[in-house]
Amino acid sequence: MKIQLLSFAALKDYFPSKQELVLDGIHTVSDLKLYLRNLNPEATNLLKISRISINQTIAKDSDSLIEGSVIAILPPSSGG
Amino acid sequence: METNTQHKHITENKLELPTSFPPLPSMGGYVLFAGIVRDINDGRQVTHLEYEAYSEMANQMIADIISDTFKKWDLQFAECIHRLGKLNLGEVAVIVNTGGVHRDEAYKANRYIIDRVKHEVPIWKKEYYVDGSSEWSQGCLDDTHNH
Numbered sequence: 001m002k003i004q005l006l007s008f009a010a011l012k013d014y015f016p017s018k019q020e021l022v023l024d025g026i027h028t029v030s031d032l033k034l035y036l037r038n039l040n041p042e043a044t045n046l047l048k049i050s051r052i053s054i055n056q057t058i059a060k061d062s063d064s065l066i067e068g069s070v071i072a073i074l075p076p077s078s079g080g
Numbered sequence: 081m082e083t084n085t086q087h088k089h090i091t092e093n094k095l096e097l098p099t100s101f102p103p104l105p106s107m108g109g110y111v112l113f114a115g116i117v118r119d120i121n122d123g124r125q126v127t128h129l130e131y132e133a134y135s136e137m138a139n140q141m142i143a144d145i146i147s148d149t150f151k152k153w154d155l156q157f158a159e160c161i162h163r164l165g166k167l168n169l170g171e172v173a174v175i176v177n178t179g180g181v182h183r184d185e186a187y188k189a190n191r192y193i194i195d196r197v198k199h200e201v202p203i204w205k206k207e208y209y210v211d212g213s214s215e216w217s218q219g220c221l222d223d224t225h226n227h
Binding site for chain 2: 010056078079
């Protein structure tokens with residue numbers, strides 16, 4: 001499955017702000033989080049408290065990834 | 081081309097305070113909230129900030145929050161706009177303005193909007209300090225919203 005992955009704010013210290021990933025055997029948001037933790041263990045704590053969006057909709061851990069979707073990792077908001 | 085300027089609720093332009101009220105004859109109470117860049121956070125002296133957002137998503141989420149606000153209170157007016165990019169001390173980062181027949185709904189709706197924007201909308205702040213260092217704000221892990 002091919003997706004586009006966006007990283008924001010502090011996550012950019014660990015992952016590119018924008019990258020294309022070809023994922024094998026990764027079907028859910030939960031799988032993706034584990035994959036990213038393995039890719040960069042130093043990002044584990046931040047990944048734990050970050051939300052994931054699929055095509056700009058906040059996703060649950062159990063949600064399925066969608067072929068060709070834009071997936072974003074969103075650290076806790078700090079606007080305002 | 082930078083797309084942020086296409087968004088109603090997100091801008092890279094300097095925010096100006098409104099100089100007149102929306103022309104709504106039944107509006108008897110109007111509340112304006114401005115979030116301002118201050119010079120200190122957690123005891124560290126701040127020189128300036130930078131805001132970043134997932135702009136398309138942030139714009140839609142603010143629109144949805146405003147829509148929810150109109151469902152909760154009988155409002156005449158509600159608007160919110162957040163600035164991105166480099167902001168100096170004293171500059172306005174976010175404006176929320178609400179208007180109702182009476183003050184009560186205008187106050188409550190205004191607080192509701194800014195609290196949800198701060199906690200839910202994908203906007204992030206990087207703080208720059210006098211010692212030359214910088215750090216992304218960790219965001220709110222405090223559910224009381226009293227900050």
